[in-house]
Structure formats: structure tokens, C-alpha cells
Amino acid sequence: MYNSNNREKDFIPTELLENPGYLPSKKHSSQVTSNKCLVFIIITCRTITVCGVSTALLVSRSTFHEKPSECLADCPENWIGFQRNCFHFSDDTKNWTFSQRFCDLQGADLVQVETLQELGFLLRYKGPSDHWIGLSREQGQSWKWINGSEWIRCSPITGGGECAYLNDKGASSARRYTERKWICSKPDTYTQMRRESLN
Template identity: 55%
Template sequence: MLLTPGSGSATRVPTPPNPHQLLRTHRRRLHTAAPKPWPTHRLPRPPPAPVHGRTAHSSRDTLPSLQSAISALPTLGFLSSSPAHAKGQVSSHRSEQKRKKLQVHCPSVLSPGSPAKLYGCYAVIVVLTAAVIALTVTLSEKEKKERVSIKNICAVCPKEWIGFRSKCFYFSEDMRNWTFSQTFCMAQEAHLARFDSLDELDFLMRYKGDSAHWIGLHRESTQHPWRWTDNTEYNNLVPIRGEGEHAYLSDRGISNGREHMPRKWICSKPDRYLQYPEVS
């Protein structure tokens, strides 16, 4: 504050500004109004060249800038301009799909980075397939051996005759006495039926039905043994009921009775058969 001479009061006179303060204020304003720096992630623009009073970009300067911009972009599949590269990408995608499908079937063996495990999975599949084929062949051969014997003998029987094992049997529909029945069988080159095993006897019993049928057993009296029509002695495989001299098959087994009683009869001829060749 300055005092003016000749006046009784003080008058405020402005103080001149400090040069250093003004300099600091001017620098602060310049720093505040300064433009922001160019972002580091953006590409720098090429400087324009004056052409007839205008600014235009030169093609020589623009091409390197575009190439650098493209190289700075992320690598995308659609930027590839090479057909071979695109075809390789498709093939790689298909291979990845096949690998994923295979992982579904072999999840515990296959891994994306282990070709050895992939080959191991293939080996397991091949071994299992071979085992199944070998088992199938073995079972088929066993079944074939069971169905076909070493020598398969099959009776060749005339019309209206029935084959069982190596014999042919004829079951009559008429009813005659024992002597007539034997005469009929001899006319057919056969004899009244003879059985040599329980299987043959069971077959005759099943097939004869409910009717009684004469068979080839006979004897002279109750004091003599039973014999077949070829005069061979009966081995008493099954006991014969009754007190007669001529045997027949009934529902109760083998019975006997008088020769003159009319009954149906059974003929058998064991001498004709067909022998197939041996099966190796």
C-alpha cells in the first residue's frame, strides 16, 4: 500500500505482477491445453504429401501401411487367401471330429496327444474280433460233429414202410392170424417184426397205436423157449405175459395168445440200408 503526499488518507495502489509467477501460470496453461498422446494400440497415420495445394496420400506410402495393419490384426481363418490353406483347415477339422468320435468308444485308452494309445485301442478291437470269430467257428464245428456221425446209416424203405435206425417196418391195417401175417411179410422179403434193443421196442409201441399187433416171437409150448422167425432164441429182454405160443404187442407190453386170433401185424426187413461216406 502506498501513501499519496498531501492527502490525509491512504490510497491502494496495485502491486506489479511477479514475473516468475506469470511464467509458472503460463506453463500450467500450456500443459493443460496440450493434445493427448496418440494411443499406442492404434496405427500411426502416414504424413500427407502436398499435391496442388491439397494433401493426398501417396500410393508408395499407403501400401506398406496397409500391409503393417493387416499383419497387426489377429490371425483369422477368413483372411487366408490361399485355397490350399483353406483345404488344410477343413481336413484338420474333419480329423478332429473323427478323433472325438473314437474317444467316445475308447475313452479310457485314447488321449489327444498319445498315438501309441490309439494304436493300442485298435489292437484291442482286432484281438476281440478274432476271438469272437474263433469261438463261432469252434461252436459250429462242434455242432456239426454232433449232428453228423462218423458213419451215418439211414434205412432206405419202400413206400408205406417206416425207417428206424437200420430197419424198415410195415404196420398193417388189416387183421389176420399169426400164420397169414408171417406169410404176408415173407412175400415182402421180410419177417414178422423183430426188435434187438429197447429203443426199437419203444418205437414199435409208440407207433402201433391202440391196436394189438403180431410180432415174430413164437414157441412150440410153454416148456420151450421163445424164438424169432429165423429160429434164433429170444434173450428175454422184456418178459412176455400169458400162456400162449405166439406173441403180440399190446398196451401192457408183450403178450401172447392163440395163433388163430385175428390181429394186425408188423413186418421188418433189416437187410437194406444206405451207408454215407465217412466225414472227416
């Protein structure tokens, strides 16, 4: 004998395709809802799996490399990272001595320009203002960085002062008491920790 309940149970998908106006029974609606939940759970599980695999790959990649990317730097808030160093560009203007003291209180120094790439970075970020850098000289002596190393660049430092600053054309000099903005520099957290662990 024909049983309509069995027919509905066994052939609902075909009925839905043939008759879009067909309204399934409550029993079938709960089955469709269950199927939708199952599909949602499967998609969610796959998404979590993909995210987990991606995270694992990133973690394993950083484990295999002793030195992180040169572009990245772990710097304090409001400092800008470049090539494993952190830079602070002041908004205020002060004399060279005050500027160096400020940097010293931050565990930094007035910036020492070491590469052409770093010079390009500093000129780009400093904007139109002149900024003190960690280069100075005694009367009649050669230019020296804060750490005592000598200035060995071919390009001359213009001006007649004893302290250097960056302008739009490169380095120039002014008297120590002149007020300008300044740039502090220090190694990023990763580099500092490595240096401390080697000492």
C-alpha cells in the same frame, strides 16, 4: 459351352436324389434297366454258387462216411424207417401164420425186437391196437424168434398162447389162429446191398 446331354449322362443319380419328380430320358431308363438286370444276374449267380457249394459239401460228407446216419433208412413206400430197418404196420387183422406169410412175400419177417429204442419206436407207432411180432414157441418149449434165436429178455411174456404180440404194456401171447394186426421188418436198401456185397 454347356451341353445338357452330357450333364444328364454324367449326373443322373444326383439329379434323381435332388429331384424325386425328375423323369429320366429313355436312354437313361435303359441304362437303369441294364443295371437292374446286371444286379439280378449277379444275385442269381451267387445263389447258384452257394447252392452248388452246399451240395458239394453234402456229397463229400457222405463220401467220407462209410455208414450213413443211423436215423435215416431207405425204405419202400408206406414203410417206416428206423435205425437202418424198415417197418410195415398192417391195417388189416389176420392170424399169426398169415401175418408171417405176408411179411415173407415182402422180403421181410414179423418184427424181431432187438433194442429198447426199437421197442419204444414200435410201441409209439403201433397205436392202441395189438400187433403180432416174430416170436413164438412150441408147447413146453422156450420162446424163439423167427430166425431161431432165443428170447432172452427179463420181462415175461404174459398169456397162455404160442405166438407173441405187442400190446400197450409190452409183449403178451395168444393162440396162433387169433386175428390181430402185425408188424413186418426188414433191413433198409443200403443195409441189404452191403450184406449182399459181403456174401
